[in-house]
Amino acid sequence: MELVAFVVLTALALVSGLMVILHRNQVVAALSLAANLVAIAGYYMLLNAQFLALLQVIVYAGAIMVLILFVIMLLNLPEEARKPGTGRVQAGLAIVLAAAFALILGWALIRATDGGGYPAASDTFGTVDSVGQMLFTNFFYAFEAISLLLVVAMIGAVLLAKRSVEP
Amino acid sequence: MTPQAILIVSAVLFAVGVVGVLTRRGAITILMSIEIMLNASNLAFISFSRLYDQPDGQIYAFFIMTLAAAEAAVGLAIVIALFRLRESTDVDELNLMKW
Numbered sequence: 001m002e003l004v005a006f007v008v009l010t011a012l013a014l015v016s017g018l019m020v021i022l023h024r025n026q027v028v029a030a031l032s033l034a035a036n037l038v039a040i041a042g043y044y045m046l047l048n049a050q051f052l053a054l055l056q057v058i059v060y061a062g063a064i065m066v067l068i069l070f071v072i073m074l075l076n077l078p079e080e081a082r083k084p085g086t087g088r089v090q091a092g093l094a095i096v097l098a099a100a101f102a103l104i105l106g107w108a109l110i111r112a113t114d115g116g117g118y119p120a121a122s123d124t125f126g127t128v129d130s131v132g133q134m135l136f137t138n139f140f141y142a143f144e145a146i147s148l149l150l151v152v153a154m155i156g157a158v159l160l161a162k163r164s165v166e167p
Numbered sequence: 168m169t170p171q172a173i174l175i176v177s178a179v180l181f182a183v184g185v186v187g188v189l190t191r192r193g194a195i196t197i198l199m200s201i202e203i204m205l206n207a208s209n210l211a212f213i214s215f216s217r218l219y220d221q222p223d224g225q226i227y228a229f230f231i232m233t234l235a236a237a238e239a240a241v242g243l244a245i246v247i248a249l250f251r252l253r254e255s256t257d258v259d260e261l262n263l264m265k266w
Contacts, residue, residue: 006168010176017180020199021187033199036180040206043176046168047217052209052225059232064202064239071243072195075250087190094189102182109174109211117169118217125220134222135229146233153237160244163251 005046013039026072030065037061047118049126173214180207194249194256198242205235 012035019032037060044053124130135143180203187200209228216224246256253260 002168006172010172013176013180014183017183017203020203021183021191021196026193026195029196029199033202036203037206040210043173043210044213047173047213049213049217049225049228052213052228055229055232059236060202060206064236067239067243068195068199071247075247075256077193077195077250077256087192091190094186098182098185098189101185102178105181106175106178109178110171112215113170113174113218115171119220121217122220125217125222126225130222131225131229134226138223139226142230146230149237150233153240157240157244160241161247 002046005042009039009042009046012036013043026077027069030069030072033068034061034065037065047126048121051126051128051131170214170218174211177207177211177214180204180210192257192259194246194258195243197258198239198246201238201242202235205231205238 016032016035016039020029020036023029023032037056041053041056041061044050044056184200184202184204184207187203188197191197191200209231212224212228212231214224216222216228249261250256
């Protein structure tokens, strides 16, 4: 059962991820990104991180994707023009380098595990209780700093998108 | 499902995001590729959090999610300002500060 879910999620995540970077229509790319985010939420569920899975669906697939889709539709962008020739070398190099990077990254990540499977999860793993407890004790100052960052980003976004700034 | 399998998926997704950033020219597509990379790193964080049964990894993933929200907001505002100025979001045409 877990294996079936893993295979389905992996297929969904990889196909939708590739659609994001390959499809020329940006609305389709954005909707594929939403599917990709939901697939990753599924992985979180498989890993018993229920709280993060919920956050992923509500905040990422909900709020951030709506923002991106809203901007794409607001700007009414034309499809990305195909430029002959110039991009070929760049694309080939990018794919080779990214494949090499993925190999090294995957090797390093696997080296960081001890080769065994997941241990049995404790009862409290991934609950709102355990994550919230940690967030408001050990990571309290980081939490406050990140709320400040959100305020700054909000003010910056409003200022940048304003039609003109009066002196 | 082993930690190794999840970590390989995470590395491959990150590479997909890298290819997107390096090859695409639409500013919004590049922003979406960055989101893929952030998500791949989140997946690795949560996998390790589960492997060592510590909630820390989930907290980091939570912070990265917040960071991604801030990045998307500011990035899209820049794209809107850019589109007003240039009527395009093609990053190859943005060479004003290049030379």
